[in-house]
Amino acid sequence: MLAESLALTAALFVIGVIGVLIHRNAIIIFMCVELMLTAVNLTFVAFSRFYGTAGQVFVVFVMTVSAAEAAVGLAIIIAIFRHRQTIDLKDINLLKG
């Protein structure tokens, strides 16, 4: 039971990672990050089934943080779009050394 759950979450996580790596659109990357977080949440839930409820508590934390992150992150993306008319990562390189 645990093994299957972990396989599913690992698959989800890897999909998220690949999404982050290959996409250049900030929104899609953002959604992939959310996917990775969801995979982690699932892992927590799966483990809590066998090792107590601490995992579920963490899920609540993660959801809270990811909600905050979504709010801030999306706001930044919108601000960038308004400013530069693009959300392509290739064009957003202000931190270039």
Added chain:
Amino acid sequence: MASFLDSIGYNLWVLPALLAIPLVGAVIVLMLPVREPAATAAGVETPAARQVALWLFVLEFVVSIGLWWSFNPADTGWQAPIDIGWIPTWGVRFTLGVDGIALMMVLLTTFIMPLSVLGSWTTIRTKVRSYYALLLILTTGMLGVFLARDLFLFYVMWEVMLVPMYFIIGVWGGERRIYASLKFFIYTMLPSLLMLVAIIYLGLHMKGADGTPDFSYDRLLTGAVGMPERTALWLFAAFFLAFAVKVPIFPFHTWLPDAHVEAPTAGSVILAGIMLKMGTFGFLRFALPLFPGAAMNPTIRMIILILALIGIIYGALVAMVQPDFKKLVAYSSVSHLGFVMLGIFALTLQSVQGALMVMINHGISTGALFLLVGIMYERRHSRLIDSYGGIARVAPMFAAILTFVSLSSIGLPGTNGFVGEFLVLIGSFRTYPVLTIIATTGVIFAAVYLLWAIQRILFNPLDKAENEHLTDLNKRELAMLVPLVAAIIWLGVYPAPVLRRMEGSAQLLVNRVERAGSLPRVSEAGR
């Protein structure tokens, strides 16, 4: 006077009050209304800020002056002490106290500050509130350094002092202000961090009763930290670097001309008048008494003395060829502070007392010189000596005061400059006669560079059309210079009260360092 001060419990509250007044004042100044109706007419944003700041500094001076009478010269311990817990887990305490050395430095600071506000009166026209707030915070930092009896508190104050000055130079400075302020900051910050390491080492090795670190200066003095000679040497080196840059000792001086030249008038006055003394004060308070073995090591002592000597002569020679009057005064500081270092490390009562006098005198005379340069700059927007010439004819009051202040800087007997230099040299001669004779030639060079400069500014033909418009001092400028002139005469003619107040602490220092320096360290002998 003393009984009146007792009746108001002066000694119980004066030191915290001295630190608190400027801090609270800074908040008040920042809360002043942004724009006033009168502002546009005067051409200065929020002119109320400068008035509030001035009165705060006057209040600060009035509060501090009581120390003059309440201070008991016979008592070599801490006076008006304060001891409050601060950060218990680290063993940091908020301990303050004043001795003869700190007393004069505190009075010098509170004396110079109102004058530097007057010196900024019309030159600072933008971000006025922030400027005066920074000056006030700076004052807290400087007084804290002089008063702290806890190494951690001392370090905090040491850095508190740095930041406002960084902004004062960087925001209100001259053309190369960014370069100068950054250089000043990094130059002084870097060795300060080394000193912090040394302070932490000392704190961790001097455990309190409950095992927490202890940064108490008084305990440290009693030799609470036993350390091998090599460790003491490294710790001394860390302190030495931090202070040497601040003094500045040759060859750590190159931040000084840039910072002094680019800073606004008040910045230069405070830098030269007070902040340079932090270095020499640090030697007297920390580097020497805490590590007498290292400081009195003959090789190290000789190296430092020779650096001081180089500073005296090199500073004078380089000052001589400066085309920029402000830079000339800046380099002359290197020369004067060389005398202080000579006096401190020659370590006789006369030389240390002389070094303290030079510190005070340099604050007054060089402060006055920077104010005078500021006055010139405000009128003609040039600091170059060659832009002037013959202006004694159009500005006789200015000329009289500039000549007088220069003479005091040269060390003419009857002015304060002589008392300090004479005591340093006569004291140093007892321990290092040859070095002292070489140092004495510095008095010749001082005359060369300053007289040459004032000749080219005040005398010679009035041959530049712009200078014919030059206006003499106004009443505000006269009001800020007259106290300095009075101090120059007073300290030159009757310095005995000042010397008497410092003598106990100076004697204690000399005894302590000599005794400990001549013996192997107690703890080491026990090993």
Added chain:
Amino acid sequence: MLLQTAVSAASQAHPLSGTIAEWVWLLPILPLAGFVINGLLSLAGAHFGPTDPTAAEHEHHSEGAADASAISHAGHGADGDDQHAVKRHRWAGVVSVVGPGVLILSFLLALGIWQAMASAQPAAPFIQRYFSWMPVGDLHIDAAFQLDQLSMLMILVITGVGALIHVFSVGYMRDDPGYPRYFSYLNLFVFFMLVLVLGANYPVLFVGWEGVGLCSYLLIGFWFNDKANADAGKKAFIVNRIGDFGLLVAMFMLFANIGVLDFIGVSAKALDLGAGSALVTTICLFMFLGCTGKSAQIPLYIWLPDAMAGPTPVSALIHAATMVTAGVYLIARSSFLFSLSPVASLTVAVVGAVTAIFAATIGLKQWDIKKVLAYSTISQLGYMFVGVGVGAYVSGMFHLVTHAFFKALLFLGSGSVIHAMHAAYHRTHSNEDAQDMRNMGGLRRYLPVTCVLMWIATLAISGIPPLSGFMSKDEILGSVFARAQGSTLASATWLGIPGSTLLYIIYAIGLAAAFLTAVYMTRMMLYTFHGPARTGTEEEEALHEAPWIMTGPLVVLGILTVFGGWLNLPEVITGIIPLGPRELLAHWLDPVVGDATTRIAAGAAQVPASTEQALIGAAVVIAVAGIVFAMTRLKPDRLPRKRDAVPEHGFEGVVAHKYYVDEGIERTIVEPTYAVSRSFLWRVIDNGLIDGFFVNGSAALARGLGWVGSRLQTGNVGIYAWVLVVGVLVMLGAFTLR
């Protein structure tokens, strides 16, 4: 008031306590008050600047040039105009009363104190402690005055001659726009000079010592609008500072070795230094370095000729009568030290003798009337040093006093000549040099009083009996001769030369210098007052004798010049002609310098009266020969005017250029110092090595490392993510495969 309250216990029992001598502090305070009043008056006309200096500048620009010229020429306190501008200061009347007034009061007080002293005949100095100046541990320096016969003598000279010169100045400077400033400096000078001679210890003396140097600086550069004047003032100050360095070191050595600096203490402990020891010699030589600076002896004499840039009464007061004699005073004051060191004493005498003849030769070829007098002063100071050097402290001081009389007279007389020449050239708007003797000639017709008085002074300085200069100069030469046999000096050696030989050489040099003195002084008088007038016909109408306020002091000085010798008539003269009481000054000064004189002269053989008379005869013959030589060889009628003059060639040219000493110093010391400081110390060491290499170099290093790091930052988040994932995988792999 602190003054007067603290009177030391010792002085309680002193014969002078309770007398007018208690008021000795008032002597310098009076001129100081004069300085303050005149100084404030000179600033009284200054305008305060506008409240906001920056704003004011714009206003001025808009108001235009008319306003600017009004400000710069408004006169008032804003002075410094050259001496051509005739613009009387509005407070001139007050200044004319206050300036000389304080000096006259001081002189009257000095007379009173002298009276008290003469009747009390104190054997010990009268010390007045006022307050503790620099008390640090075992160093006790008090603000204290010491009144003894030596300082009394100096006080009388300073206030007496000073008062005369102040009065003269009223006439000479009244029309100068800087009149109050002039008197404030002059009063300040007298203040410092009195502090110098009254100080009871070396540091207080040093206050006066440097203070008079300051006033000299201010007064030489009085007309500061001319760069040459400002340069001369600065040169005087700096050269004096070199000397002051020596005096400082001497003080340090005294304190380090015997722990005291007051005259009484040092004289009591001087023997602890060891008679004839290297230590006491070193101390004396450093002290003498100070004297060479202040008293313009080789090698530090170079400032005095330039100092003639100041107003002429200043030259009379500071650079002839008082300040430059401070070195002589210092040696007489420190006789307890110098008498312990025959080597140092001989050095003083040798330097004095060499200076005397060296300056006299330069004086032969000068054209500026004041420059002649300046070199003459240097030469005469050399005589004084010969006197105090051979331990004849009384003779040295005697010459100091008589020199103050006749040289002040000569300078003031030349001032009167220059005043007349100036007025003449001013009237015709001519730019001719009013001080060059080639432009003068025949002035006796217009300035008869001045001419007669200056002739008296010339005869005195040349050594014609019975004028004062003859008496004092002859005493010095006589002492040198007397000490050449049997004294401690004669038995010492100096750089391998036996002292006895050296003293005979010094004596010979002294005679030769006396001859040259007679020659150059006669030359000056001939060219100035005799022969045809070279001023120009139009100017001649404007030439006139100075007003009574200027000639009055001259007459008084003339009387003193004639009768000054009566102060110390030598036995050899009173033995032949009973002119009056003999050796008054020697008796007067005996409590101060008597012991030291005895110590040096100990064992000196008594010179037979016949030899002594022969020596005097020889000296007089030499002086007369000098005058006759000059009168016969010089032809004032053939002298061209300055603008037609051809420069001298050969050795004459070298002498006229003062042996190129100034140029040499400029080339070998001044210029290299500036060059090294500017191009090496500042540019290379400071800007290049320390700031460029170390400071900015380390900054550049940090920046370079940062640049390398920054290349890794592409700013592309995708790449960062790849790096991150790869990193995670590598680490996971590493952990798994381990």
